[in-house]
Amino acid sequence: MTSYDYLILGHGLAGATLAYELRQRGRTVLVLDETRPDSASNVAAGLMNPVTGQRFVLTWLADELLSAAAVFYRKLEAEYGQQFFFETPILKLFSSVKEQNDIVSRSADEPWGAFVEEISSALPPITGVKTGLGGIFIRRCGYVAVREMLAALAADGLHNGWLRHETFAWNDLVIDQTGVTYKGAIQARQFVCCEGAAAMRNPYFNWLPITANQGEVLDVQCDGLSTEQVLNKGGYVVPLGAGQFRVGATYRWPPLPLGTTPEALTELGQRFSEMSDQPFTVVDQRAGFRPAVRDRKPVLGTHPAWPVLSIFNGFGSKGVMLAPRLATHFANVLEGTEALWPEVNISRYHSLYISVPSEVGVSS
Numbered sequence: 001m002t003s004y005d006y007l008i009l010g011h012g013l014a015g016a017t018l019a020y021e022l023r024q025r026g027r028t029v030l031v032l033d034e035t036r037p038d039s040a041s042n043v044a045a046g047l048m049n050p051v052t053g054q055r056f057v058l059t060w061l062a063d064e065l066l067s068a069a070a071v072f073y074r075k076l077e078a079e080y081g082q083q084f085f086f087e088t089p090i091l092k093l094f095s096s097v098k099e100q101n102d103i104v105s106r107s108a109d110e111p112w113g114a115f116v117e118e119i120s121s122a123l124p125p126i127t128g129v130k131t132g133l134g135g136i137f138i139r140r141c142g143y144v145a146v147r148e149m150l151a152a153l154a155a156d157g158l159h160n161g162w163l164r165h166e167t168f169a170w171n172d173l174v175i176d177q178t179g180v181t182y183k184g185a186i187q188a189r190q191f192v193c194c195e196g197a198a199a200m201r202n203p204y205f206n207w208l209p210i211t212a213n214q215g216e217v218l219d220v221q222c223d224g225l226s227t228e229q230v231l232n233k234g235g236y237v238v239p240l241g242a243g244q245f246r247v248g249a250t251y252r253w254p255p256l257p258l259g260t261t262p263e264a265l266t267e268l269g270q271r272f273s274e275m276s277d278q279p280f281t282v283v284d285q286r287a288g289f290r291p292a293v294r295d296r297k298p299v300l301g302t303h304p305a306w307p308v309l310s311i312f313n314g315f316g317s318k319g320v321m322l323a324p325r326l327a328t329h330f331a332n333v334l335e336g337t338e339a340l341w342p343e344v345n346i347s348r349y350h351s352l353y354i355s356v357p358s359e360v361g362v363s364s
């Protein structure tokens with residue numbers, strides 16, 4: 001029997017950031033991950049955008065989240081000798097005169113601070129970009145090569161024994177008040193579920209309002225488009241290097257398709273053409289499932305009946321920006337040095353919990 005402080009299910013952005021944080025504190029950690037190609041983290045464009053949505057508002061804790069994320073990704077770069085975080089301005093292109101007027105008129109009162117530097121109805125020409133009605137440059141943001149970063153971490157984990165590639169089997173888990181035992185061979189005092197949208201099938205947490213939201217991205221080759229900024233107009237165009245760009249993303253609620261769809265191919269191609277006048281060829285199309293929560297905030301905390309079980313999930317469409325700061329916060333909570341922030345506390349959904357017969361492996 002091998003004993004760990006923490007057994008973590010899932011090595012997407014959630015599991016990876018939390019495992020890293022706990023290992024930094026000297027805790028023993030084992031992560032189990034089945035490497036799903038349709039995990040959200042494997043598909044994500046990796047954008048960190050502090051000012052979003054149709055109303056163009058500053059996102060929750062933007063300043064704090066972005067600062068923590070930049071420190072985290074830079075630290076991993078130093079550790080693995082590879083660039084993951086690309087600090088790049090986002091050029092939000094106005095979609096209509098109304099949007100242009102709304103944003104310009106609100107600009108004096110909005111707390112965008114240093115994130116929004118220039119609002120311009122007449123942008124200078126930018127190679128390959130349809131600057132039409134002008135736009136806004138958003139600063140202190142950029143994108144993360146999530147897949148590459150997780151691959152570097154996973155290689156480390158496999159080599160150093162803190163990660164195993166395997167499918168977790170709920171029937172092999174035994175829980176008591178002091179910890180969990182898995183397959184009769186692994187013991188841990190805390191089991192943290194970070195399985196993204198697969199949480200809908202988690203027998204202990206399937207009462208939470210976490211829903212899979214399917215999204216698709218295209219990777220395109222386009223040699224005539226400037227790579228100095230991310231473009232945003234409904235969708236986004238993220239420079240990947242070597243003349244390639246990621247175009248995203250679609251949002252689709254159940255019933256969910258399996259795999260990529262011709263509708264998304266058309267929709268994303270049109271989005272690209274709304275932002276660029278350059279020809280392009282599609283080199284890849286991928287689909288994944290975001291773990292979306294009813295109130296659009298992550299869900300963190302321990303199970304109402306089993307304090308040795310916890311969840312770190314619900315990162316929706318903003319995992320890249322949210323996960324590093326919340327991993328530090330949740331590690332503090334698990335280690336008993338900080339109380340859970342109310343906005344992300346699982347207790348806001350406790351009224352949905354009833355002891356579910358499908359809970360398996362509980363030893364009384």
Ligand SMILES: Cc1cc2nc3c(=O)[nH]c(=O)nc-3n(C[C@H](O)[C@H](O)[C@H](O)COP(=O)(O)OP(=O)(O)OC[C@H]3O[C@@H](n4cnc5c(N)ncnc54)[C@H](O)[C@@H]3O)c2cc1C
Nearest residue numbers: 010012013014034036040041046047168196215318319320
């Ligand atoms: C098309 C698309 C574009 C996106 N673009 C962005 C973006 O630009 N910026 C941004 O911030 N966010 C973006 N997101 C959202 C972002 O990807 C998510 O917020 C984030 O990746 C969620 O991470 P996670 O670890 O919770 O879940 P996941 O990435 O889904 O990871 C869950 C992990 O659990 C593992 N797992 C599940 N079940 C089991 C099991 N039974 N046994 C073993 N392992 C298991 C899976 O293999 C997977 O590795 C995008 C998402 C999609 C789909």
